[in-house]
Amino acid sequence: MAEMTDTIHRVAGKVLTLQDLELETLRALNSEYLRHHPEEVAAFLNERSPEDTALLLARAPTPSAAAQILERLNPRVAAEVLSLLDDVLVRAMLAATNPVRAAQIIGGLDPLERDAQLTRLDERAAEQIRELLAYPADSAGALMDPRISAFGPDTTVEEALRKMRTFKEKELGSIYLMDREGRLAGAVPLGEIATAEPETPLRDLIRGEPVSVFVNASREEVVKALDERRVATLPVVDSESKLVGVIRYRTLVAAAEAEATIGIQTMVGVGKEERALSRVG
Known part of the structure; x- marks a missing residue:
């Protein structure tokens, strides 16, 4: 009986290991897809809720990969998504975003929300965006x-x-x-x-x-x-x-x-x- 129990535990251990490997493989594939196909990912996310989009960006492999997707989102959707993410990620993501695109996203917000988003950024990035917003559209x-x-x-x-x-x-x-x-x-x-x-x-x-x-x-x-x-x-x-x-x-x-x-x-x-x-x- 004890021998059978040991065998079951060994088999169960191998199954769990295989499941973990499959999960890691899927995560790696998802990361690579996010990194190399941001246009397709953004097109898909434009049809999802801002909450779903924020969750995916938070799980992106790097802030740079998240920025690649953010740049390609509908600007109004992107603005809503920013309000759902924490300050650290927003700061890192917008630092890696093309300032022109970042200005288009933040510029679509009402003045109070726009100022709130700019205060989340480092001083240099915020100043670049303010300068762009100061020019005629x-x-x-x-x-x-x-x-x-x-x-x-x-x-x-x-x-x-x-x-x-x-x-x-x-x-x-x-x-x-x-x-x-x-x-x-x-x-x-x-x-x-x-x-x-x-x-x-x-x-x-x-x-x-x-x-x-x-x-x-x-x-x-x-x-x-x-x-x-x-x-x-x-x-x-x-x-x-x-x-x-x-x-x-x-x-x-x-x-x-x-x-x-x-x-x-x-x-x-x-x-x-x-x-x-x-x-x-």
């Missing part, structure tokens, strides 16, 4: 990403490549050069950098005058400049020609899609609960 300033990594004209190709490998943002197209006063000095296409000798200074790779838009330029002017030049990114300058940000074509498209969704919902009178179930795009 349809201006280049509101659409730009203020996180720019420009280079000096004397920087060599080797030095530039070493620094570029640390960039989180991979949609570059070109890199931008600034003079000592912070003014835009030129742009170098990535193709030029890839084929140049390592010791070549970036100033030798500048081709023509740099194309840019003024920080208060309208969305129409931005779209026209992107289309005419057929570039993926466009530098934004202030009244003194100082580089203050960059507009990415992908961000412009995402903003247009989000606004179209919100406009349709408002036009047909969709309520708060129904918006949480709406599909983007």
Whole structure:
């Protein structure tokens, strides 16, 4: 009898071990899917309740993975989700979120809730979002990403490549050069950098005058400049020609899609609960 009991315990132990392994495997697969397919995950979550979405983001493998999903949610859904998450996660997640997208999400809140969300962030991230919210909604300033990594004209190709490998943002197209006063000095296409000798200074790779838009330029002017030049990114300058940000074509498209969704919902009178179930795009 004792021998049979020992056998049962050993079998039960193996079954539990297999179940644990299966559970760990499923968790690993879920983490990988969240990391590599944020668009599909966001589309699915736009049809779920904010509570379900908040739960999934809280269980994401990293704040960066959660941010990838947050950026792709309906902005109004994303704003509701933020109010359900704890301060530590919100701070880490928004720090990894494109500031333009973060501003669109927080900007849709009423003033009191907007201030409450901004106080949850670290000072630098909150200031970036406030600056973006201060620009007219349809201006280049509101659409730009203020996180720019420009280079000096004397920087060599080797030095530039070493620094570029640390960039989180991979949609570059070109890199931008600034003079000592912070003014835009030129742009170098990535193709030029890839084929140049390592010791070549970036100033030798500048081709023509740099194309840019003024920080208060309208969305129409931005779209026209992107289309005419057929570039993926466009530098934004202030009244003194100082580089203050960059507009990415992908961000412009995402903003247009989000606004179209919100406009349709408002036009047909969709309520708060129904918006949480709406599909983007």
